[in-house]
Amino acid sequence: MPKVLISDKMDPRAAQIFRERGVEVDEITGKTKDELIAMIGEYDGLAIRSSTKVTKEVLAAATNLKVVGRAGIGVDNVDIPSASAAGVVVMNTPFGNSITTAEHAIALMFALARQLPEADASTQAGKWEKNRFMGVELTSKTLGLIGAGNIGSIVADRARGLKMKVVAFDPFLTPERAIELGIEKVTLDELLARADFITLHTPLTDSTRNILSAEALAKTKRGVRIINCARGGLVDEVALKAAMDSGQVGGAALDVFVEEPAKASPLFGTPNFVSTPHLGASTTEAQVNVAIQVAEQMADFLMSGGVTNALNMPSLSAEEAPKLKPYMALAERLGSLVGQLEGEITAVSIETEGAAADLNQKPITGAVLAGLMRVYSDTVNMVNAPSLAKERGLDVREVRHDREGDYATQVQVTVTTPNGERAVAGTLFANSEPRLVDIFGVKIEADLAGTMLYVVNEDAPGFIGRLGGALGEAGINIGTFHLGRRAAGGEAVVLLSVDSTLSEEVLAQVQALPGVKVAKTLRF
Template structure:
C-alpha cells in the first residue's frame, strides 16, 4: 500500500508533483493547518505531514496521528512542532536547513540597511509630497561593529556579507570554536562583551528555553547607546516591551523586526515607533527560497517513506537508504548501551570512549556515536535527541573518542562503551544477533548474554549461594514477573552481577527487601525504550 502524505500549508505545486511522481498518495489541503480540530480529525490517515509555519503540530495532534512516521518542515524553524512528543511516538522530524539560508541572511542585511538609513520612513515622507532631507540623517555601516548572536547556517552568511561591507564582526555562539571564528575572520566574544561593543546587533538563533528573551530588559540596558537591533530569526528572542521603552528613551536608535512574539502581529508595542522597520515574517519569502525548500522537503520525505533514508532529521541521525537497512538495530543497540551507562552513572562524566569492533566499524559511526551519547544523556536531559546530544556533551566539556578495529573476539561485531568520571570507569558491550535484536554481552568486564527489555533490574554482589533465590522470592512476593534472568561472574567467589528483564518496574519496597538481605552491593532499576 502506497504511503499517504498530507500537505497542510501552502507549498509549491512542484513539491506536490514530486510526491505523486514517486508513487506517494498526497492530499494538498493548504488551509487545514490553520484548523486544529479538522487537522486532528484527519491526521490519523497519513504516514507523512508536510508543513510550513502555519500548522502547529502539538502533542494533541500527535496523539491522533496513529500512522504518522515523518513530519517535513519546508524551512528551518521547527518551534511549531512538539519535537519531544514526536520523538516519543517515533515520528521523525525533518527540516530543510539550507533552502532559505541565503534569502533570510539577505533579508537581515536589507533590514539593517533600512534601519541605518531610515528608508521606510523616508520613502513614506517623500511619497507624501514632503522633502525632509534633514529629518532622515542616517549612519554608515562601514567601520561599525556588528554583533551577531548565533553564527550557524544563516548567521555565518550574515557575518560574511557584513565583512564585505567593511564592518567589524563579533559573534556570540556557545558552539562556535575559536578555530572556526578565525577561519570566518570574526571575533568570538561573550554575550556581555557583544552587548557593550556592538553598533548593530542581529539575532540568528532558534527559539529555545536557553534563547528565549536572550535580549531581555537587563541585556538591552547593557547595550551601547545608539545601538540598532535586527531580528529576522524568531519572535520571543527579544523583550519587545523593554525594547520599545529603550527606543522611546533614546538609548536604542532603531530596530528592524521581521518576527514577533505573537504572529500574525496585528498589533505590537514596536509599531509606530520612530525608526522601527517591520515586515511580516518575510525572511524566507523569495521565489527561489520557497521553491527550494518545498522541493527539498518533498524529496526528503519521499526518500524516507519509500527507502528509509533519513536526511536533515532533528531527532535521529541521518543515514542513506542503504545504511538504514543495516544500521537500524545497531542504532538501537548504541542507544541501549548509552542508556545503561547513563542510568548507572551518578557523578559528572569526563569522557566517553566508544569501541567498534568487526563489521560495525565500517558503518556510519557518526550516527552510532550520536545514539550512544544521546542514550547516556537522557537521564540528565530527557529532551535530548540524536542531533542535540553531541552539542550538549561538548558544552559540558565531555571528551568523545572513537576506536574501530578488526574482528578481535567471539562476535562478528560489537560495540563497547566506556565512561570515565573522577571516581571510576564503567563499561558495557553489546551486539546484534541474527534476529536483529540487541543484546548486552559484557558489563564491567564480566561476560553475559542478556536480552534488552523495557524494565530491567541490575544487581552486583559477591559470588555466593542464595542470590538467585533471594531475587526470585523477593520479586515474586511483590508481584514482579521475571521474563529473562542473566548471571555473570569474573571468577568463582569473586565479583558477580545479575541482569533481570521483568514485566513491570521493580517497586521500591522490593528493592528495599533485597537490600535488607545484605547480599547485594548494588541494586539498580533500569528502563529502556525498546519500541
C-alpha cells in the same frame, strides 16, 4: 503506493517530485483541525509548512502516518513527543532558507541605518523632509553577531563585503573557524560594548531567552541598532522599548515577535523602529528550495527507508537500530549533561570500549553532539548535529578502545574547554538501561532523566540533611538521590531528580547553603 497529503500551500514542484518518485499525492489546503482529523487516516505522509497544526489529536487519528515533513526550519506546530510515541518520523529542512533569512537581516540593517521606512512614508505624504532623515554609513561600523552558525556566517560574509568589522558571540565558534570567517570571537559583554549594530542568529532556548534583556541592553554602546530575524523572545520587547525611548538603543528592526501574529506590541509606533511580519523565509527561491527538499526527503523515506534531517530519529539501517538504540539514548544524555554544565567548548572526544566499540560509531557520535548542542539549538538532531558542529569549527574525535575496563561496555564524552578537559562516562545496565558512572572524575551511579539538580559541595557532615530540608521547605519532592566524592572531606557531587520545576528562587536557596560551590538545574 505510499500516499502523501500536502496540507499547506507549497510550491507545485513538491507534488511533482512525489509523483516522479512513485508517491501518490493530494494537495488539499486550508482544512480545519476537525477536517484534517477526519481525512488524515488514509495517508502515509503529511507535508506541511506553518499553518497546519500536527497535534496529539491529529496524530491519534493518523493510523497510517509514517512521516511528517516540515518545509522550513521551525517545528513548533508539530507535537514531536506525540509523533515519536506514535512512531512517526518528523523531518524539517533546516538549511533551505538560510540565504534568504541572512539577506533579510542585511536589508533591515540598511533600513535602520538610513531610516528608509519613515523616509518613504514621509515622502509619499508629500512632505519632502530631506533634513529630517540623517542616516549613518555601514562602512567601518562594527557588527555584532549573536550566533555564528549557518545563517550568522552568511550575514558575516555579506557584512565584510560592506567593509564592516564583525565580532561574534557563539559558545561553539572556535578561534580557527572565526579566522576562516574573517571575524573576531568575543564574549557577550564585549560584543555589547563594541557593536554599532547587533543582529541575532540563534534559536530560542532556555539559555538564549531574553539574551538581550534590560541588563544586557544597558551594557550596549549608546545608540546601537538591533536586528532580530531569528526567534521572538530573544529580545525583551518591553526593555527594548524603554531603551529606545531613552536613546540607549538608536533603532531596532524585528521580523519576529514573542506573540505572532503580532497584532500589538509595545514597540509599535516607536520612532526608528522597523517591523516585518516574519518575512525571513519569504522569497520565491526559499519557498522553492524548502518544498523540493521536503518532498525529496519524504519520498526517500517512504520508498527506500532513507532518513534525512529527522528531528526524532537518527540515520540508521534496519539491522543496526535495535542494538544501537540504547547506546544512542546513553550518548545523547551524556552529551546533554556536559552541554548543560559546560559553557565554551572547542573540542569533543567520544570514546567507546567493550561492546560499544564494536558498533557503528556515527549514530553514537551524532547522539552525543545532538545532546551537547541542544542547549543552543532547537533544530539540532542526530542527523544534522555533525554538520552543525563542523560549521562552528568544533573538533570532533571518535576513539575506539580495544581493552577491558570496569564495565563490559562504556561510552565516555570528553570536552575541551578554556579550563581544560572535562569528561563524563556511562554504561548500560542489563544491556538497555543508560546509567551515568563518572562525572568529571567523580564516580557516581545515576539515571539521567527528567528534571535534575546538580550540586558540587564540600563533603561535610549534615549537608545532605540541609539540602533535603531546603527542598522540602520549598515543596520539592525528591525522586532519586545519587552521591559521589573525590575523597573523604573533599569535593562531593549530588545528582538528584525532582518531581517539579526548580524555580530560580529555590536554586538560589540551594546555592546559599554552606559548602555549596555549584548548583544547577538539568533537564533531560
